[in-house]
Amino acid sequence: MTPVLFDMDGIILDGPRTDPQVYADAGDAALAELGADPTPAQRRDFRRHDYERIRAHCADLGIDPARFWELKETYASNGTHDRLRSGERGTYDDIDAIHELGDRTSIGLVTNNRHETAEFVADHFGFDFAVVRGRDPTFEGYERRKPAPYYIEDALDTLGVSEGLYVGDSAKDVTAGRAAGLETAYVRRPHNRDRDRPAGATYELESLIELLDIVDGANA
Template identity: 40%
Template sequence: MDRIETITATDCALGFVSVYDAILFDNDGVLVDPPGIETKTAATKAAFAAVGVTEPDPADVDAILSGPTEAELEACCARYGLDPESFWRARERHDEDSQLEAFRAGERSVYDDIGALRDVRRPRGVVSNNHHSTIEFVLSHFELEPLFDCYYGRPMTIESLSRKKPNPHYVERAVADLGVTSALYVGDSESDVVAADRAGLDSAFVRRSHNRRAALSVEPDYEIESLRAVPAIVSGS
């Protein structure tokens, strides 16, 4: 590990940080406001209702919210006699619809420090556990396409659950897509830090209001308070 602190341009000028060929970003909680728990809960309950379960056990709602494994999803569906594929299609559809509605209504937006990415003179990409189509919407809705050279979310399939971070699958695909050998991954969760490490990348953990007091069991290479610290880290200038 290098060191954990807020990085400044002065630090870079003194040669304390590394230079990276590219930079990758998580989406929710890094580029845009994360989805609210109330919205996610309502979408999950709506998915259960869509397949005929009007009063799901709160524990099962929580399990779906927290991101189940394939085995956990199948076990949950078995308790209600549901077809996992049918339920998961309903869950993904309602989850995405709730997110797009929140963006369109102005309930979720981009962070005000996102403009700092324009000063990152390196290839840039997005790697998220959110749906690929949701990331596509976000980039289009907020006119962010020019900022990024590639983006990866997961398809709306049960199989995609095993490839969510901390699995480095999509992080590694983004690095290959950009054709670079070194990159920095900026995230807001422990799974982001772990995914970066498993992919052989350095990580920057950004602290915002939703994760201000989060305690990590792994150490990122950098902790930052804003995306405004990123250009100096990446370029070393």
């Protein structure tokens, strides 16, 4: 059977990324927990992901940059989970196809988003993923995001396979999937409707439902 690995944001969760306000609130919460008093300019940087500036500001403020980053990731996950529970952030109409695929082959979730949130999404929406992999809450974990194939390769190692299909909504998903030795499916969503098909995409899909025929054909 051909395993199918899915990206999360833009494939399962509506929209291509976490709302920046979630990270802004998370940065503020982490600073408050650490008792830090940054300047307005420093606070703006802490709310974003420029880890070189964050390291420098942490040194200036006498706080542990690794601890700040971990706290920010945790608070960002908590904020995202609250938005999902409330329905403020939704899902796409075709994700039932993922449940159907789980009855036919091994499925997994590999995302640039936080690992804590990936696990929450798998549980909250009842996906029977054989592997779930999101980014680690460290500077190194952030650097390993797609288009690097690190997390996809890690998931493949967990499954004990070297072939399969990676499903995403961006060029970096295609790049990472191909670098990991997988076929790739590029899914059209409202936010990428007008973009060119990424070079090297094996399939271009209008809906996740089309994956059913692809997997059935591969397993025939």
